[in-house]
Amino acid sequence: MLACLLLSVEGIGQVYTDKVVGKKNEEVRDSLKASEYPYTLPIWGKKVTKLGYDLPYSAGINLNYFWQESELILNNLNVGFNNGPMYNVDEIIRFNKSTAAANAINIRPDIWLFPFLNVYAILGKAKTSTEINAGVWVPGADNSWSEVTSFSTKANFDATMFGIGMTPTFGVGGGFIAIDMNMAWTDVSALDKPVFTTVIGPRLGKSFKFKKPERNIAVWVGGFRVSFSSDTKGSINLSEVVPIDGLQAKVDAGIDKVENKQIEVDNWWGSLSSAEQKNPVNIAKYNTANRALGAAGNFFKSMDAALNDGNEATVQYSLEKNLKQKWNFIVGSQFQLNKHFMLRMEYGFLGARTQFLTGIQYRFGL
Secondary structure, three states: OOOOOOOOOOOOOOOOOEEOOOHHHHHHHHHHHHOOOOOOOOOOHHHHHHOOEEOOOOEEEEEEEEEEEEEEEEEEEEEEEOOOOOEEOOOOEEEEEEEEEEEEEEEEEEEEEEOOEEEEEEEEEEEEEEEEEEEEEEEOOOOOEEEEEEEEEEEEEEEEEEEEEEEEEEEEOOEEEEEEEEEEEEEEOOEOOOEEEEEEEEEEEEEEEOOOOOOEEEEEEEEEEEEEOOEEEEEEEHHHOOOOOOHHHHHHHHHHHHHHHHHHHHHHHHHOOHHHHOOHHHHHHHHHHHHHHHHHHHHHHHHHHHHOOOOOOEEEEEEEEEEOOOEEEEEEEEEEOOOOEEEEEEEEEOOOEEEEEEEEEEEEOO
């Protein structure tokens, strides 16, 4: 019944400007100082080469596969059917678990603008899904709440994304510190506007050289923080998120249960004395029950009307969504075949998000 998307992207490529140090690397350092840097980028590239820094090729292109699954918290939910009135059902719908998942392929072109700053763009296509398990709850005469029906939904969508980012980084003696920062817009057909996402990913790592020149392997640990626009609005066919078979029976049963609860609440209120009806506690209980039962009645009746008006039922919604946890932990590694080709893998875990990335990178001079 709901379409939410969380697709965070990451752009960092583990190459960096490295200060060549140590007696065993004197020959390499002297060779760098004596050489003439042949490329325009990065800015100050010629100067830092003369100081003994080993620069990566100034431009590159990455092809990445990215998978992610995150738990969401949903609030302020408003629902309508067949473009009818929208009803706030935040009080009566309780979410057990809401999960957003994505499989994405993205291309990331980048350049080293300065020896310490990489800038890039991200273009990608994704398959996304949102799975929600929830129930409709209403109060009775004793002010205890009970579930009148439950539902599970899973919606699948195609999405396109565009992002820009930068990575300040510095390396010395085979170690490096990098902070990846990017922002991206993901466009999903079921949503009224793209989802805006920001990512910060600090990393600390070290590379280990092989005997063959230019070949090394890097390993790192770090964090991954995601935040995104919380307001979501959209419209989708009801059949795309819930099974239509058996739905009418659930709706009919829900209407009957709400009506019975309303009779129960009205009988309880009518049984109270005049003094008891003036008691603020009883007034609060009665008003809460009427408000919740009214919302549940509107929800079920509007869905019933949508299912029976002769057209395919649609659901319109708006809500606020947030991540259950913004941070998780990551570990990664990159194998550099030479200064042109690199292979990379990264895994994120802990918190309420799991993610995996793998990709290949090709670099060249500009």
